[in-house]
Amino acid sequence: MSTITDQQDAETALIQTDIHAFLAQNEQKELLRFVTVGSVDDGKSTLIGRLLHDTKGVYDDQLKDAVRTSATGEQAIDFARITDGLRAEREQGITIDVAYRYFSTPKRKFIIADTPGHVQYTRNMATGASTANVAIILIDARLGVLQQSRRHAYIGDLLGIPHLLVVVNKMDIVDYDQEVYEGIKAELSAFLQPLHYHTVDYIPASALMGVNIVDRAAHRTPWYDGPTVLEFLETVEISGDRNLSDFRYPVQTVIRPNLDYRGFAGQVASGIVAVGDTIKVLPNGQTSTIRSIDTFNGEIPRAYAPMSVTLRLDTEIDISRGDIIVKASDEPFVGRHIDAMVVWMADTPLDTGRSYLIKHMTRYVRTNVDAVAWRIDLETLDHDHSATELKLNDIGLVRFTTHSPVVFDPYRRNRSTGAFIIIDSMTNTTVGAAMIVEPEDRAAVDAGVDLGGETQVSPREREKRLKQTGAVIGLVGLPGSGRAALAYGLERKLFDLGYVAAVLDPRDARYTDLPERAWPAVWPILARRMADAGLLVIISGDLSAGADRARFAESIGAGRFVEVHVATPDALAARRSRDPFAALLQGGAFDAPDAPIATVSVEGDALDDSIQAIVDPLKASGLLKGTEG
DSSP states (O other): OOHHHHHHHHHHHHHHHOHHHHHHHHHTSEEEEEEEEESTTSSHHHHHHHHHHHTTOSOHHHHHHHEEEOTTSOEEEOGGGGTOOSHHHHHHTSOOSOEEEEEEOSSEEEEEEEOOOSGGGHHHHHHHHTTOSEEEEEEETTTOSOHHHHHHHHHHHHTTOOEEEEEEEOGGGGTTOHHHHHHHHHHHHHHHTTSOOSEEEEEEOBTTTTBTTTBOOTTTOTTOOSOOHHHHHHHOOOGGGSOOSSOEEEEEEEEEEETTEEEEEEEOOBSEEETTOEEEEETTTEEEEEEEEEETTEEESEEETTOEEEEEESSOOOOOTTOEEEETTSOOEEEEEEEEEEEEOOSSOOOTTSEEEEEETTEEEEEEEEEEEEEEOTTTOOEETTOOOOOTTOEEEEEEEEEEEEEEOOTTTOTTTSEEEEEETTTTEEEEEEEEOOOSOHHHHHHHHHTSOOOSSOHHHHHHHHTBOOEEEEEEOOTTSSHHHHHHHHHHHHHHTTOOEEEEOTTSGGGTTSOGGGHHHHHHHHHHHHHHTTOEEEEOSOOOSHHHHHHHHHHHOTTSEEEEEEOOOHHHHHHHOOOTTTTTTTTTOOOOOSSOSEEEOOOTTOHHHHHHHHHHHHHHHTSBOSOOO
């Protein structure tokens, strides 16, 4: 008789003699969530069916439905039918939807997510794996490591699953050949090396025959001395995977039954809090001290994840649903600019030209999609930086700007505060799941909130509204070359075409209160602010020195600073020159542009032709979108 059977018999005896003791014992068991993934027909549903059957986790009617009679009259259990409940699944012989099952052993409670193996249902797999402690990847011993195996291993790592168990299934078909098993183990180990799993384990098995699933089969695999699948699930250490260092408490509701009681109810997402701790409420930044921690059974001295409690504070401060309570000494990121890995789950592609709602913990926030940084090629796992959208089942890095500050941690540090779902506000359907990545610059993230005046209009929105990309056009020429006339003529022409442009000229009467020598420092700042607002900024002041133009390009950003060479003949320019700022920036030197977007000459009545010679390449470059009014 197996050990699992002995333990179950002991539980049955306890139920018969003391049901309250059994319920108390069951309540104290640790819960483990695991997900099974792999390619089509690798045996995921069969493995789960075998696990449920051998641990007596299948109801009689389910077992009866799973029994099949062969042509010879023999009866056998089709274990896959225990979990594949949809008619389409049974007709096609594949798993389509995520099937959740529950079972218990004397050591632990388990929730299983059986996910589809077909690439078409990648979104279903991501949904089922999102809360798992362990991912079980099944590999068909006959076929070895497939692209879909690598894909699922990558997605499991992306979702932050800490433990991976690789079950090399169908070993009975290859006569339990150790070399086959070791070859698969070596190949997959090389692929997994750069990933972030805490532990990776391998088990040779046959789900259909029950080898190394619940019971050992030493006569089949005498060369393997590791645990069975069930033994692994019962013993893998998961208590250390929970984040108990960063206290995060999203407020779900405010409880105020009378004038003497005001508590903030919610579930501890991570960390530990105790009475007397100094806390901070984000994003508003107010601080207080924990006065009491209340539960249904009364006050407790401390609480930890995932307990549901009510916190009361020493001071009356403004807190509402969606706020996050943290310890004052351990603050998360607060900001509106978020980079996240997104699994797209909708038939309609991700549209960078519109806004979405995101649900982050207990709060809904509107967000704009700034850009798709790259998309993962699910065949090679390479990054496609040319991608501009995500389609159904695509995975990629997306940059968001939210309309109000969000309190978050990187997903790899804290799965609770580092994830959100994306909602189409027109249909109210969930279209994507996102995992926040580590911000490149924490100071920049925090500064966006501390300043309190950061724009809530994204560059993409400005571009869509103005039909142009904010940029700076530097007119580079000698004093007297006609830069000023060209600048104001170009401004007029662009306005007539339906664009928004402005000239930045140190001789403009509006700027004469600035000291002359302040201009070298002021110009880049003014120009960048105007370009960030979506304007086409035309610089008519002296940019003769190449070093000054390099400073402009660095300040304004790659692709947003273009040069126009105003190549008026030197003699004509010298006669015209009355510019008091002539030597202010270039110190008497003139450096012609190396790669101007246009080269023009302002002579006689050729001004209109020169202006048109600038407009045409601006359109070709994409800075002008071609919509003319």
